[in-house]
Amino acid sequence: MTDLPALLHGHVEAGTFPGAVALVAHGDRVETAVAGSTAFGGPAMEPGTLFRVASVSKPIVTAAAMLLVEDGRLRMDAPIAEWLPELAAPVVVREPAGPVDDVVPAARPITVADVLTYRCGWGFPDDFSLPALGPLFALTPDTGGGAADNEAWLKGMAAVPLLRQPGEGWLYNTSGDLLGVLIARASGQSLPGFCAERVFAPLGMSDTGFHVAAADLGRLATAYTPAADGTLEPVTPGGEPTAPPSFPSGAGGLVSTLGDLHTWARALLTGGLLTPASVRAMTTDHLTPAQRASATLFLEGQGWGFGGSVDVVPAEPWNVPGRYGWVGGSGTTWHVIPSTGTITIMLTQRAMTGPAPTPWMRDFWRYAAS
Numbered sequence: 204m205t206d207l208p209a210l211l212h213g214h215v216e217a218g219t220f221p222g223a224v225a226l227v228a229h230g231d232r233v234e235t236a237v238a239g240s241t242a243f244g245g246p247a248m249e250p251g252t253l254f255r256v257a258s259v260s261k262p263i264v265t266a267a268a269m270l271l272v273e274d275g276r277l278r279m280d281a282p283i284a285e286w287l288p289e290l291a292a293p294v295v296v297r298e299p300a301g302p303v304d305d306v307v308p309a310a311r312p313i314t315v316a317d318v319l320t321y322r323c324g325w326g327f328p329d330d331f332s333l334p335a336l337g338p339l340f341a342l343t344p345d346t347g348g349g350a351a352d353n354e355a356w357l358k359g360m361a362a363v364p365l366l367r368q369p370g371e372g373w374l375y376n377t378s379g380d381l382l383g384v385l386i387a388r389a390s391g392q393s394l395p396g397f398c399a400e401r402v403f404a405p406l407g408m409s410d411t412g413f414h415v416a417a418a419d420l421g422r423l424a425t426a427y428t429p430a431a432d433g434t435l436e437p438v439t440p441g442g443e444p445t446a447p448p449s450f451p452s453g454a455g456g457l458v459s460t461l462g463d464l465h466t467w468a469r470a471l472l473t474g475g476l477l478t479p480a481s482v483r484a485m486t487t488d489h490l491t492p493a494q495r496a497s498a499t500l501f502l503e504g505q506g507w508g509f510g511g512s513v514d515v516v517p518a519e520p521w522n523v524p525g526r527y528g529w530v531g532g533s534g535t536t537w538h539v540i541p542s543t544g545t546i547t548i549m550l551t552q553r554a555m556t557g558p559a560p561t562p563w564m565r566d567f568w569r570y571a572a573s
Contacts, residue, residue: 257531266509326374383453
């Protein structure tokens with residue numbers, strides 16, 4: 204059986220990515236590995252290298268929202284219009300494949316719980332060709348869109364029809380950005396400010412945030428995306444993140460390190476941030492079988508808690524019931540297994556080309572499960 208350093212070095216030597224860092228922890232037994240470089244021809248990868256973690260941001264931002272629930276400043280069953288009046292009157296396309304302007308009123312308001320479970324009605328389905336996704340993509344940083352700030356994003360979203368009725372179906376990604384805007388309104392702070400004060404500083408996650416200080420830019424791994432011929436091309440999504448973003452993405456805007464993500468995972472498992480009841484709510488599947496079946500492109504038959512997937516079917520050796528976490532389109536993966544205290548983290552700079560986890564992610568998960 205190979206060990207973790209050999210697994211990473213094998214992929215570096217094969218040209219899968221320039222470098223990577225990884226961690227597998229079973230309780231107090233922690234194995235880490237570092238391989239390759241931060242860029243082709245660049246400095247050696249280090250444990251403290253900074254990565255754009257993309258959608259691995261989702262569970263962390265969700266935990267920030269749960270702090271507001273614990274404070275009583277957000278209520279699960281409350282309509283989000285209580286804080287976001289711009290979204291008080293959503294409409295829904297009559298048929299998912301129908302015209303964007305053929306709409307009906309939402310049957311009920313969107314609630315905080317709908318956003319936490321990604322059943323708010325906005326988001327990505329398995330079929331990316333549906334007409335209602337056009338205006339949504341235009342407001343989504345991950346698909347090349349965006350907004351000047353939270354207010355501009357809300358104004359734009361108010362004109363985008365829901366793809367499904369609130370609570371009816373699971374849809375990917377948009378709930379993460381919506382949650383970030385909701386946190387800002389409910390807290391009276393910016394999303395980066397609230398996360399820094401209530402999550403990062405208390406846990407000592409000094410390298411995690413929505414931008415990188417100019418002095419630390421040399422620690423940031425170069426991001427790559429596969430070209431049509433299979434080679435890797437460097438990219439700077441949104442430019443180098445050296446200034447606070449005007450629209451901080453709760454769905455995928457964080458930069459972090461292996462050490463900070465390990466700290467965050469331990470806090471989730473040991474109660475270092477949230478109450479046990481909040482952690483159980485986050486790490487429990489909230490979807491119906493039909494909702495899971497309609498999202499196989501993203502979930503592969505597994506469930507969804509608050510801001511992350513929850514394994515419910517042992518389809519592969521690593522699919523332990525209750526395993527919670529997610530992957531990032533920038534080439535990152537983070538999971539915890541509450542029942543065993545297991546933590547698995549792998550950070551690379553090779554972007555995914557679709558929603559399905561990559562072969563090298565599966566190699567890592569297989570190793571961690573062995």
